[in-house]
Amino acid sequence: MAVTIKDIAAKAGVSNAMVSRALTGSGPVARDKKEKILRIAKELGYVPNQAAVSLRKSRSHTIGLCFSSIDRTSSPYVLHQVVIGVSDVVGGRYNLLVKAIDTHQPGTLDPGFCDGLLIMSRWDSDLDFLEEAWSKKIPMVAISRQLPLDIPFVATDEQGGMAKAMDYLLSQGHRRIGIIEGPQNLEATLCRHAGWWISARNWGLDPRSLPVEIGNFRYRTGKTAAARLLTAHPDLTALLCFNDEMALGAIDSAADLGLKVPRDLSVTGFDNWDFAGHSDARLTTVERNTIRIASEGARMLLGSMEQGIRPDNVYLENKLIIRSSVRNMGTGG
Amino acid sequence: MAVTIKDIAAKAGVSNAMVSRALTGSGPVARDKKEKILRIAKELGYVPNQAAVSLRKSRSHTIGLCFSSIDRTSSPYVLHQVVIGVSDVVGGRYNLLVKAIDTHQPGTLDPGFCDGLLIMSRWDSDLDFLEEAWSKKIPMVAISRQLPLDIPFVATDEQGGMAKAMDYLLSQGHRRIGIIEGPQNLEATLCRHAGWWISARNWGLDPRSLPVEIGNFRYRTGKTAAARLLTAHPDLTALLCFNDEMALGAIDSAADLGLKVPRDLSVTGFDNWDFAGHSDARLTTVERNTIRIASEGARMLLGSMEQGIRPDNVYLENKLIIRSSVRNMGTGG
């Protein structure tokens, strides 16, 4: 029913090969015939059948965005920003497929279904899938953390980022600092932990002397963690939080205790979450530019797909965004 | 390089057709041969070539999620929830393709590239694309608003939802209510406007007597709109906001003026935004269950794709979620 190359060939009085060449520019075609073919193609509303093209060229013109899971606990922001970042780079040149790794049936991965994969992996249970894709030589790039199998990756310097936040608190004269960390089984948590730990050391402060609570990156756990810290250690002057959402919870918790930020308590976050800037918190935080990460990853992936070169890993700096949730306590030291 | 049906056929000593039938169950195959074929297929790690299957069967096993635009102004929540809702319904049976309508090149839509489309349209400029898809007989379902061309849709009762919020405020005895609306060119705004307007009438209140300000659905504009309303009309006891993010802005604005919610001011939102429940605001709001909308739309689309029946339009109710941002002023009336 759909108009094919054959229809055009028949109408133009040339061969299929001719039409294909005219349409794709993949070979010589006489001037007048080319014009005629293009005109007829337009007239007939010809659109190439992607399946046929894919089959013949073994290229799907599709990039797979693979997430550990598409569930209610995964982050809307990350999905959104990854889509934006990738779209920015690939424009309309590739289709974007969203794939959940946890629902993947082992052994069913068709190497032709995606020309390349962008991996947004949170859990080690993704490894089976990654191995399958890797063994089938599908070009892939991991975004936002290093993975096994020597998969090229773009990552941000989580440790350095957290160190910046800690350095900043210390530079503003804070010494009694409470920490609200994330789930302990996450690599990001480990890196960020190392960040403030080293920073404290550098400033001659014993990291083990600082109280730590653990949250799960959501608002409510930030709030309860802060409540515990602030009641057990009323002398704290600052809270270093492992993400913005928990930082916002911490600020509300402080308000409940009659503490105003930054007058009575300083707070830092991590992520530069959209809402952190818009909201009233004016949160000082570390920017994890996910759009940038994704676009960088897409660039690497395109190189890998189109030139077949193995891209170099990329580390992106995390920038400290200074707003007004941290008070200067006088020259620290 | 990839193992094909031919390889299996050769190894099993049968024809291609046999293998295809054994693998897909589309025809009779002798017991022992079937077992042998399946075993060999597994041994060799056979995965069907999707492009070839698509070409032959004219089905792509892909659903396109079409958004007006994938840009920095579109909502992360909506994208995320749509993906969740659709995944819930289609499981692993279809691939999910994210497509931006605004970057579509007219006339390049291959009917075979998606078996069906889920349309998340915000603007009327999407019409060209919709017409193209519609004319190519690609099954489609619009989610979250009615569109031209008689496209089947699932929508929520925005007007009724907003009426519920207004009814609730009025039932709690509020009469001096300020309204923070959304952009005036959006259909959602018009419907929600009609909602509170009618509700006010029903309670014998002249809608034109209530002060209205306009925001753009973001936190900051909610905040400034609230500031204008509250300073110009200090007697207001409640603010009816057209979404949650602006409501949160309004609450912070009130705090700046020394007003505590709900003691001094009542506030309602719309959306039941994720953060609205988690945050301290405990916002009373109208639930727009986007996951539900998306899954319902997906169900309709599957019906349309697989049984070829034109689905009936669906209207979903919006539920009022009562938390603690509205104060009871004594028996109203």
Add this chain to the structure above:
DNA sequence: AAAAAAAGTGAAAACATTTTCATTATAATT
């Protein structure tokens, strides 16, 4: 003007699968 190079062209193969159709083998019915 002859030789060499380049451009133009179409038939046919290739891509991997599914499906039709005709044939043969087996089972069920008289």
Add this chain to the structure above:
DNA sequence: AATTATAATGAAAATGTTTTCACTTTTTTT
């Protein structure tokens, strides 16, 4: 035992492109 129905099988066609290859025509170079 003959007939009929059913199951099992493979050759070949079909899906819509692109690409190779051989051939013809034109253009350029000597």
